[in-house]
Amino acid sequence: DTAVSQTPKYLVTQMGNDKSIKCEQNLGHDTMYWYKQDSKKFLKIMFSYNNKELIINETVPNRFSPKSPDKAHLNLHINSLELGDSAVYFCASSPSQGAYGYTFGSGTRLTVV
Amino acid sequence: QQQVKQSPQSLIVQKGGISIINCAYENTAFDYFPWYQQFPGKGPALLIAIRPDVSEKKEGRFTISFNKSAKQFSLHIMDSQPGDSATYFCAASRNTNAGKSTFGDGTTLTVKP
Numbered sequence: 079d080t081a082v083s084q085t086p087k088y089l090v091t092q093m094g095n096d097k098s099i100k101c102e103q104n105l106g107h108d109t110m111y112w113y114k115q116d117s118k119k120f121l122k123i124m125f126s127y128n129n130k131e132l133i134i135n136e137t138v139p140n141r142f143s144p145k146s147p148d149k150a151h152l153n154l155h156i157n158s159l160e161l162g163d164s165a166v167y168f169c170a171s172s173p174s175q176g177a178y179g180y181t182f183g184s185g186t187r188l189t190v191v
Numbered sequence: 192q193q194q195v196k197q198s199p200q201s202l203i204v205q206k207g208g209i210s211i212i213n214c215a216y217e218n219t220a221f222d223y224f225p226w227y228q229q230f231p232g233k234g235p236a237l238l239i240a241i242r243p244d245v246s247e248k249k250e251g252r253f254t255i256s257f258n259k260s261a262k263q264f265s266l267h268i269m270d271s272q273p274g275d276s277a278t279y280f281c282a283a284s285r286n287t288n289a290g291k292s293t294f295g296d297g298t299t300l301t302v303k304p
Contacts, residue, residue, distance in 0.1 A: 082234075109290055119278060121235070121294040133289045168234050177223030177242075177284040180292065182234030 081105050084169050084183035091159055092191055099154045099186045101169030107181070108174045109133075110152040112144060115166040115185070127152055128175040159190045194218055195283050197295025204302050210268040212298045214281035217262065221283040225292070226255065226266045229278045238279075239266070271302045 082103045091097050103110060111134075112124040126134035127146040141157040152169060166187050170180040196215045204210045214224075225240035241248045241255045241264065248255045254267040268275055281295040 119229075119297045121280065121297075123291055123293075126289055126291060128289065134291050170234075172290050175290045177286040177290055179223075179225045179237040179240050180227075180235075182227075182236065184232075184234050 079104065080183075082169055082171055082181050082183040084167075084186050086186060087184065088187050088189075090189045090191065093159055093161060095159050096155070096157045097159060097188070098156070099167055099169075099188075101152045101154075101183055103150055103169075103171040103181070105171055105173075105181060107171035108149055109172045110146065110149070111170040111172075111180065112152065112154050113168045113170060113182075115168060117165070121168070125154075126175070133175060156188075159188075161190050164188055164190045194293045195281060195295045197281050197298060199298060200296070201299045202301070204271045204300065206271065206273060206302055206304050208271050208302075210271045210275070210300055210302070211265055212279055212281070212300070213263065213265045214283075214295050215261075215263045216283045218283070218285070219262065220285045220287070222286055223284045224255070224257065224264050225282050225284075226253075227280045227282065227294075229280065229297075235280055268300075271300075273302045273304050276300055276302050 109128045111126045125144040129149045130146045146152045166185045169183040172178040226238045227235035228238045229235040252269045257264045282292040284292040
């Protein structure tokens with residue numbers, strides 16, 4: 079029973095398209111995150127939600143829009159995809175918005191061609 | 192401004208040896224220091240973590256050493272095994288910043304049989 083699950087695992091799409099990535103956690107955690115891992119494996123936070131409320135919004139293009147319908151789900155929609163958006167996107171969760179360890183999903187590898 | 196600096200970038204160790212990865216941080220407000228292990232194609236997994244009220248934490252073959260005055264912490268892997276070959280990330284977060292973790296750039300560990 080996967081704790082943090084992301085779909086799809088792989089996403090190949092053309093420039094200019096719109097795509098979504100979905101994330102679900104069954105840990106009962108209050109806080110969820112989106113992280114981007116680039117080709118050099120650097121991990122950078124994009125967004126965080128605590129109990130459906132957006133609490134972290136890093137400097138990310140407006141083409142990226144997160145949505146949290148409930149505290150167990152966090153989705154990421156990307157408009158007008160660009161080549162530079164190619165990366166692995168990780169969803170993660172933590173018990174609350176304090177300083178705790180994360181449980182990561184297995185990632186979505188996005189390739190924009 | 193990179194808030195968490197990790198070294199070395201890559202590390203090769205013989206089976207049975209000790210692997211040591213170091214991290215230095217700048218923000219004295221950080222109060223949670225986890226280490227994550229990432230295998231290819233997988234998300235990072237929480238390995239071990241420490242809070243600044245202790246100087247060392249050990250879990251099995253993995254030990255974190257923490258030096259608050261030097262603003263440094265390190266991961267020691269005793270009796271390193273080929274199965275430990277992975278990318279390791281240090282991170283730091285503070286309770287008052289919505290749980291946002293800042294990650295080091297990662298260390299690729301290879302344990303040779």
